[in-house]
Amino acid sequence: MLGLMASSPTTDAPPTGARGQGWDYSDVTRSEATLRRFLHGLPGVDQVGADARAAALGTRSIKTTAKAFAIDLAIRMVDLTTLEGADTAGKVRALASKAMRPDPSDPTCPATAAVCVYPDMVATARRTLGTSGVHVAAVATAFPSGRAALDIKLADTRDAVEAGADEIDMVIDRGAFLSGRYLQVFEEIVAVREACARPNGPSAHLKVIFETGELQTYDNVRRASWLAMMAGGHFIKTSTGKVQPAATLPVTMIMLEAVRDFREATGQMVGVKPAGGIRTSKDAIKYLVIVNEVAGTDWLDPDWFRFGASTLLNDLLMQRTKMRTGRYSGPDYFTLD
Amino acid sequence: MAEKNVVSTGSTGEARPANGFDYAPAPESRSIVDIKASYGLFVNGEFVDGGGKAFKTINPATEEVLAEVAEADAADVDAAVKAARRAYDRVWSKLSGRERAKYLYRIARIIQERSRELAVLESIDNGKPIKESRDVDVPIVAAHFFYYAGWADKLEYSGYGGGNPQPLGVAGQVIPWNFPLLMLAWKIAPALACGNTVVLKPAETTPLTALLFAEICQQADLPAGVVNIITGAGETGRALVSHPDVDKVAFTGSTEVGKAIARAVAGTNKKLTLELGGKAANIVFDDAPIDQAVEGIVDGIFFNQGHVCCAGSRLLVQESIAEELLGRLKRRMSTLRVGDPLDKNTDIGAINSAEQLERIRELSAVGDAEGAERWSPPCELPQHGFWFPPTIFTGVSQAHRIAREEIFGPVLSVLTFRTPAEAVEKANNTPYGLSAGVWTDKGSRILKIANELRAGVVWANTFNKFDPTSPFGGYKESGHGREGGRHGLEGYLR
Numbered sequence: 038m039l040g041l042m043a044s045s046p047t048t049d050a051p052p053t054g055a056r057g058q059g060w061d062y063s064d065v066t067r068s069e070a071t072l073r074r075f076l077h078g079l080p081g082v083d084q085v086g087a088d089a090r091a092a093a094l095g096t097r098s099i100k101t102t103a104k105a106f107a108i109d110l111a112i113r114m115v116d117l118t119t120l121e122g123a124d125t126a127g128k129v130r131a132l133a134s135k136a137m138r139p140d141p142s143d144p145t146c147p148a149t150a151a152v153c154v155y156p157d158m159v160a161t162a163r164r165t166l167g168t169s170g171v172h173v174a175a176v177a178t179a180f181p182s183g184r185a186a187l188d189i190k191l192a193d194t195r196d197a198v199e200a201g202a203d204e205i206d207m208v209i210d211r212g213a214f215l216s217g218r219y220l221q222v223f224e225e226i227v228a229v230r231e232a233c234a235r236p237n238g239p240s241a242h243l244k245v246i247f248e249t250g251e252l253q254t255y256d257n258v259r260r261a262s263w264l265a266m267m268a269g270g271h272f273i274k275t276s277t278g279k280v281q282p283a284a285t286l287p288v289t290m291i292m293l294e295a296v297r298d299f300r301e302a303t304g305q306m307v308g309v310k311p312a313g314g315i316r317t318s319k320d321a322i323k324y325l326v327i328v329n330e331v332a333g334t335d336w337l338d339p340d341w342f343r344f345g346a347s348t349l350l351n352d353l354l355m356q357r358t359k360m361r362t363g364r365y366s367g368p369d370y371f372t373l374d
Numbered sequence: 375m376a377e378k379n380v381v382s383t384g385s386t387g388e389a390r391p392a393n394g395f396d397y398a399p400a401p402e403s404r405s406i407v408d409i410k411a412s413y414g415l416f417v418n419g420e421f422v423d424g425g426g427k428a429f430k431t432i433n434p435a436t437e438e439v440l441a442e443v444a445e446a447d448a449a450d451v452d453a454a455v456k457a458a459r460r461a462y463d464r465v466w467s468k469l470s471g472r473e474r475a476k477y478l479y480r481i482a483r484i485i486q487e488r489s490r491e492l493a494v495l496e497s498i499d500n501g502k503p504i505k506e507s508r509d510v511d512v513p514i515v516a517a518h519f520f521y522y523a524g525w526a527d528k529l530e531y532s533g534y535g536g537g538n539p540q541p542l543g544v545a546g547q548v549i550p551w552n553f554p555l556l557m558l559a560w561k562i563a564p565a566l567a568c569g570n571t572v573v574l575k576p577a578e579t580t581p582l583t584a585l586l587f588a589e590i591c592q593q594a595d596l597p598a599g600v601v602n603i604i605t606g607a608g609e610t611g612r613a614l615v616s617h618p619d620v621d622k623v624a625f626t627g628s629t630e631v632g633k634a635i636a637r638a639v640a641g642t643n644k645k646l647t648l649e650l651g652g653k654a655a656n657i658v659f660d661d662a663p664i665d666q667a668v669e670g671i672v673d674g675i676f677f678n679q680g681h682v683c684c685a686g687s688r689l690l691v692q693e694s695i696a697e698e699l700l701g702r703l704k705r706r707m708s709t710l711r712v713g714d715p716l717d718k719n720t721d722i723g724a725i726n727s728a729e730q731l732e733r734i735r736e737l738s739a740v741g742d743a744e745g746a747e748r749w750s751p752p753c754e755l756p757q758h759g760f761w762f763p764p765t766i767f768t769g770v771s772q773a774h775r776i777a778r779e780e781i782f783g784p785v786l787s788v789l790t791f792r793t794p795a796e797a798v799e800k801a802n803n804t805p806y807g808l809s810a811g812v813w814t815d816k817g818s819r820i821l822k823i824a825n826e827l828r829a830g831v832v833w834a835n836t837f838n839k840f841d842p843t844s845p846f847g848g849y850k851e852s853g854h855g856r857e858g859g860r861h862g863l864e865g866y867l868r
Contacts, residue, residue: 081815083835086666096505098400098718106395294665329395330709337395 060303062267069220076219076263082255082291091287094330095323104322108357109147111321111349112139114339116174116310118153118347120181120278129158133165135374140354143361149350150339151204155180156197163201174204174244178229181248181277183208187225194232198241205233206244206274209261211251219264226268244272244310249288250280258288262295272308278345283313286323293332306335312345318356321349397711400718402504407495409582412442415450415605416588418457419598425450426606431581434501435715435724435759443581446604451573451613454602458544458571459619461599466571467541471527478523478566480594485516488590492583496555497715499582501724501760502678504716511556514840518559518858521842522567525863529568532863539867541569542645543621546614548635549584550627551577551726552681552782557626558584560857562601568866570622571600575614577627578607579727612638620644624865626683629780629806629851647855647865649683649847651780652808654829655801656686656837659794660695662813666835668702671786674811674837676710676722676764680784681730683852684809686837688777689766690797693790700768700788707764708751722784725760734762734783741767741776746787772803780806794819798826807849811837830856
């Protein structure tokens with residue numbers, strides 16, 4: 038396994054994106070045994086050391102111009118999310134409006150990357166967002182538990198894609214993963230990715246949610262990351278937001294190490310999305326510091342890093358206003374959607 | 375597998391600045407410290423003039439003169455020892471452990487209250503990054519006083535002194551410049567807890583936090599003479615350790631000076647503990663948690679600019695992963711931020727003195743001459759002050775001087791090994807034996823290798839972790855005696 042990773046220091050190498058690197062893991066994924074051998078051959082993660090490294094990066098002091106840069110970038114990386122049983126068309130329209138114009142009083146405020154909704158709300162979100170450029174992301178595959186037959190998960194995915202979703206956030210079968218049926222998880226991701234295809238347009242992008250709060254160990258997070266990347270996921274995502282703990286700094290760091298190593302090995306870039314529990318600008322900036330120092334500056338872009346969040350956005354807006362005006366405004370000066 | 379399209383989000387698409395996420399300067403304010411123009415000696419609870427020729431202490435990051443500091447001559451040393459003896463006879467040895475503990479707890483709390491001041495002053499005088507003085511040095515200093523305060527009334531359970539342990543008397547203590555306040559704490563806290571009084575000499579390049587500690591002793595109403603701080607260079611230290619009325623000598627510093635002290639103390643009744651140099655092996659096996667091992671290597675050699683006696687200055691990496699590990703290490707080193715010690719984002723600060731910088735340069739040049747390959751990440755060093763970039767030498771063998779001599783700077787020598795037996799053999803093949811590190815996911819191997827390593831501290835899947843409850847000290851030319859933990863009491867009791 039170790040030999041797969043190139044050894045030259047290439048933190049700042051240009052993103053090679055995708056094409057023509059000719060990497061091939063078909064010998065790894067041809068059987069349960071080979072896949073298992075590969076995943077268990079990945080270097081281990083020492084939990085104490087990983088936690089300490091993430092905590093140390095969390096002490097970076099991001100001020101003035103760097104903070105302004107980070108806040109605007111974080112806003113552009115938000116997948117503004119509502120995933121409630123109580124969601125209605127009205128709620129989704131309000132959220133989509135917010136995503137396009139997070140701060141109506143300030144035209145320089147950037148839009149968020151996407152809104153994230155259940156499949157039945159995709160059409161509504163799509164209509165509201167129009168050609169604004171803000172994407173529609175839909176959770177699918179029997180989100181959040183993933184406990185349904187494969188054909189139901191695929192139908193769920195196709196339904197969202199047909200309704201106009203640009204991005205699909207799927208969940209892996211954690212039961213299969215934890216019982217060691219890695220090939221099943223792999224094949225499911227491949228199948229969902231195929232279901233993301235659109236006959237008359239670009240394929241929807243696939244984010245693969247691990248629910249790291251259920252996988253628990255960092256070794257599992259690293260294995261799940263490689264599994265999803267080999268299966269063709271465009272993004273790897275920590276959590277559904279429905280299980281505690283959701284995103285954490287160390288888990289996100291380990292996923293960033295995985296995408297960094299995957300690019301070294303294959304030339305392919307994969308995005309990372311922590312989701313759930315990121316509520317303050319201070320937290321978001323810590324994540325961006327880790328992106329910057331672990332994966333490198335190429336990932337400092339909404340194409341390659343996202344925040345799955347809802348309350349985070351207003352805190353970012355408050356901090357943004359504070360930086361512009363020098364004063365904090367009360368919460369009533371920011372819209373509740 | 376199908377090729378991947380680049381996701382394009384339609385968000386405003388602002389151009390990323392060419393330099394990406396550049397951290398703006400985040401300097402810690404200096405305004406909290408009040409550096410006086412000149413400092414005297416702290417003897418018998420008061421600041422007094424010194425008889426020697428006053429010297430200057432500078433900020434190694436800027437070469438700015440910070441203050442003039444008195445030099446203690448032989449008469450001053452004698453006065454300080456007399457003050458300590460008087461305090462011992464009349465007050466300190468007569469107090470119950472419980473009463474002594476109250477003072478130590480009080481000192482510990484004041485250190486916590488004034489922690490920012492101490493951290494800033496330490497970074498200014500020493501050159502270490504504020505994030506280390508703030509998050510490592512000062513918190514451990516406070517923890518050390520808290521820890522030994524807890525022992526003061528429980529000494530009969532320490533296992534030393536046959537159930538009725540007694541203090542030794544006056545301790546003469548000489549400490550180095552790499553962790554000025556932390557080494558002070560390692561010396562003073564156990565000495566006082568055990569009922570001794572002390573005369574301590576800080577290093578001549580870093581006296582300021584010790585002098586601030588003297589003020590803290592006044593603030594804590596510590597009886598006069600229990601702690602005396604005398605400043606000066608080698609001559610002052612020599613006078614202190616050879617003073618006939620000193621019962622205990624404790625020294626941390628170079629092996630060369632340690633040997634001279636051992637000679638000076640030989641044939642007397644003085645009890646001696648020495649904590650000297652090191653050339654620690656950091657051993658990385660092919661099944662190591664590799665990203666954490668890279669962090670451990672970085673912590674091992676670049677923490678405190680490598681001015682650490684237990685620094686992991688020899689990386690022993692299993693040949694089968696050497697190339698990959700070095701690639702990762704170099705990538706990681708490229709993210710290290712070298713510069714203003716007071717900037718909260720600085721990872722590597724200034725070399726403590728021109729003299730030390732010269733020694734690092736000299737030994738690095740020897741490494742070049744011996745045919746090792748030098749590598750440093752591109753990094754801009756400030757114009758003034760003393761700086762050395764984080765550096766690794768590859769292609770180093772046991773026969774190279776840079777694999778044998780302590781460089782005491784941010785310079786790592788990389789060697790390889792093929793089998794666990796070879797790793798142990800190479801790790802132990804040094805006149806030193808202070809610390810070592812083992813990186814492997816295999817628990818049984820950790821235990822086996824740790825038993826075979828002749829080093830006082832062996833870290834497993836971590837490096838440079840310090841805790842007051844853990845004993846610290848060396849084998850062979852790294853010294854004798856232990857500081858910290860229950861074992862740290864032994865050097866101050868009879």
